[in-house]
Amino acid sequence: MGAGPAGLMLSHLLHLEGIESVVLESRSRAHVRERVRAGVLEQSVVELMQQTGVGERVSRQGIRMRGIDFRFDGEPHLVEFSAAGRYAMVWPQHELVEDLASARVAAGGEILYESAVTALESLDARPVIHYGGKKLGCDFVAGCDGFHGISRGAIPPSVLKEHDHVFPFGWLGVLAEAPPAWPDITWGCHPREFAMMSMRTPAMTRLYLQCAPDDDAANWSDERIWSELHARLDLPGGTKLNEGRIVQKGVAAMRSYVAEPMRHGRLFLAGDAAHIVPPTGAKGLNAAMADVRVLARALAAHYKRGDDGLIERYSETCLRRMWLVERFSTWLCTTVHRFPDTDAFTRRLQLAELQYMALTETGRRSFAENFTGLPVEA
Ligand code: FAD
Ligand code: PHB
Numbered sequence: 001m002g003a004g005p006a007g008l009m010l011s012h013l014l015h016l017e018g019i020e021s022v023v024l025e026s027r028s029r030a031h032v033r034e035r036v037r038a039g040v041l042e043q044s045v046v047e048l049m050q051q052t053g054v055g056e057r058v059s060r061q062g063i064r065m066r067g068i069d070f071r072f073d074g075e076p077h078l079v080e081f082s083a084a085g086r087y088a089m090v091w092p093q094h095e096l097v098e099d100l101a102s103a104r105v106a107a108g109g110e111i112l113y114e115s116a117v118t119a120l121e122s123l124d125a126r127p128v129i130h131y132g133g134k135k136l137g138c139d140f141v142a143g144c145d146g147f148h149g150i151s152r153g154a155i156p157p158s159v160l161k162e163h164d165h166v167f168p169f170g171w172l173g174v175l176a177e178a179p180p181a182w183p184d185i186t187w188g189c190h191p192r193e194f195a196m197m198s199m200r201t202p203a204m205t206r207l208y209l210q211c212a213p214d215d216d217a218a219n220w221s222d223e224r225i226w227s228e229l230h231a232r233l234d235l236p237g238g239t240k241l242n243e244g245r246i247v248q249k250g251v252a253a254m255r256s257y258v259a260e261p262m263r264h265g266r267l268f269l270a271g272d273a274a275h276i277v278p279p280t281g282a283k284g285l286n287a288a289m290a291d292v293r294v295l296a297r298a299l300a301a302h303y304k305r306g307d308d309g310l311i312e313r314y315s316e317t318c319l320r321r322m323w324l325v326e327r328f329s330t331w332l333c334t335t336v337h338r339f340p341d342t343d344a345f346t347r348r349l350q351l352a353e354l355q356y357m358a359l360t361e362t363g364r365r366s367f368a369e370n371f372t373g374l375p376v377e378a
Contacts, residue, residue, distance in 0.1 A: 001117045001129070001151055003032055005093060006271030006288040007144035008100035008111075009048075013296035015107055016052055019303055022138075023109070024131050026116035026145075029101065036175055036248055038093040039198055039206055040065070040185075040282035042373025045289045046089045054099045063090035063199060065185060068371070070358050072189040072351065076235060077358035084368035090185075092200050093285055117145065120154045123265040140266045142295060144288075147257070147272040155264040167213070167254035167278055167333060168340055169193075172220055174207040175200065178244025188232035189354055193338045195232035197241060205242065208279075210337055217249045225249070254278040256330050258322060261315035268295055268314060275322050277329035280336065281371065287325050290376045291318050317377050328370040 001007065003025035011021045025032060041049075046062070049055035065088045067080035081087050104111055112131075119130040120141060129136045143151025152160070180199040188195040193210035200206050209228055211220075226243050234240050257276045262269045271288030294317050298310035310317075335353045339346070357363040 001142065002144035002146060002149060002271075002273070003027075003029075003097075003101065003111050003113065004144060004146055004271065004288070005096055005100070005285050006273075006292050007142065008097060008104060009289055010142055010144060010270065010292040010296060011104055011109055011111075012052065012054065012100050013292060014299060015104070015109060017296065017300040017303070019299060021109070021142075022136060023104070023111040024115045024117050024129065024136075025111060025113050027113065029111075029113045032113070033094055033098055033101070035094060036092075036173070036250075038279070038282060038285040039090055039200060040286075041089045041091050041096070042286040042289075043086050043088060044373050044376060045286055046091070048289065048293065049096075049099065054103045057095065057099055058089060058091045061091075061095075061201075063202070065090060067184055067368070069182060069184040069186040070189060070354060071186060071233065071235060072354050072358075074235065076186075076238075077354075078184060079358050079364050079367050081368045081372050083361070083364040084372060086368060086372035088282075088372045090199055096285070117150060120151065120267065123154060123267045125266075127266050140268065140299065142292075143267055143269045143273045144271050144292070145273050147276050149273050151267060151273050152259055152269055154267055155259070155261075155269075159261070159264060161260045163256075163258045163260070165256040165330070167256075167337070169210050169337055170213040170215060170254055171252050171279060172209045172211045172215065172217060172225070173248075173250055173252055174209070174225055174246055175248040176205045176207060176244045176246050177203065178205045178242040179203055180205050181239055181242045186233060187336060189336045189350075190232040191338065192228070192232050194336050195229055197229070197233055205244070211251060213253055215251050217251055220249065222246050252279060254280075254333060256326055256333075258319070258326060260319060262291070262318050263311070263315045270295055270318075274318070275326070277326060278333040280333040281325075281329035283325050283329050286373060287322060290321055293376050294318055321374060321377065324370075324374055 070077045117131045121128040186197045196208040198206040262274045270291035301307040
């Protein structure tokens with residue numbers, strides 16, 4: 001269920017194991033292809049794409065990141081991923097979706113767009129999926145239908161445990177036709193609130209501004225956006241952020257959420273359907289990829305060796321890693337943003353956290369390891 005990154009990568013990995021799948025997606029292919037969302041891939045996701053034949057474009061056109069430029073106390077502090085001997089890559093989510101969707105189509109895979117799943121039945125025996133007035137029988141269901149999908153709701157409330165935390169701010173995300181002014185993704189940890197300059201291509205900048213959680217993008221004129229970005233990101237006497245035509249803007253909420261367990265009978269939840277993180281750590285898409293790697297291996301062991309051990313451990317395996325991802329994303333989100341109503345002591349501690357991370361070897365290595373991706377277990 002779902003032709004986002006999780007559903008498409010799972011279908012691709014299963015195909016390589018000789019396992020047939022059908023992907024059911026509620027929206028049109030054009031809609032899924034054009035959604036502006038995540039932008040950073042962990043090293044192991046890039047390697048997975050390269051090893052499974054969908055990495056040609058990311059290898060050629062992706063922007064390899066050497067680190068993050070944290071700006072606080074009026075100074076730049078580059079935390080390099082070489083501190084952990086690793087890298088991350090800027091490759092927009094819609095391009096990854098395109099890489100996977102084209103590979104599935106080229107291999108004769110079935111992706112049924114505009115086919116919303118409306119109900120799931122018999123998840124303990126032989127599942128039946130209801131979609132668009134039709135039914136599909138299958139061995140297993142992968143709920144890759146995102147945070148607002150319906151698969152999670154098929155787990156009985158007596159079994160499902162939900163952990164939820166909502167942050168008291170949001171991000172205004174902006175896409176602009178302007179070349180990145182600086183070579184590295186740049187974080188302004190500023191008393192006026194947080195801002196980030198990221199990139200999508202050598203000609204397009206992706207920018208974020210901390211804003212109220214219920215803010216409306218219509219409250220942000222182009223002039224206000226650029227003036228706040230300059231105030232939070234530029235350094236005195238340094239190169240100024242490049243301006244350009246704003247082609248898209250929208251407000252995203254900041255939330256951490258985990259559903260446990262991630263399996264119920266023959267239903268597996270993967271990606272945003274099971275867990276979300278605030279976008280600060282760039283982990284949502286990468287966490288979805290980690291889940292489907294584990295799931296593809298578990299299903300391959302079932303079909304090839306009749307071994308269901310990995311299926312039994314699916315939820316535990318994914319959640320162990322996911323809670324570490326939640327820890328990192330929550331810590332980062334708490335450290336770089338300005339919270340409403342905090343006292344001077346808490347703000348001073350935030351600065352100490354930034355200093356520990358950027359100015360000590362242990363801090364830099366820990367950040368680099370987490371940002372470029374923790375290991376994925378089988
Ligand atoms: P999704 O991409 O949500 O895909 C789920 C798919 O299921 C969708 O195509 C949906 O249409 C489909 N679907 C839903 N219901 C049904 C149904 N009933 N039947 C069939 N299909 C259904 N992450 C980052 O790492 N960095 C970022 O900067 C970042 N920015 C984001 C900005 C926004 C506005 C949003 C919403 C998310 C952002 N994320 C970011 C998170 C990241 O995009 C997600 O973690 C990632 O898309 C998860 O992939 P997924 O395949 O699990 O879910
Ligand atoms: C992005 O480019 O969207 C992005 C980059 C780094 C982050 C979060 C988001 O930490």
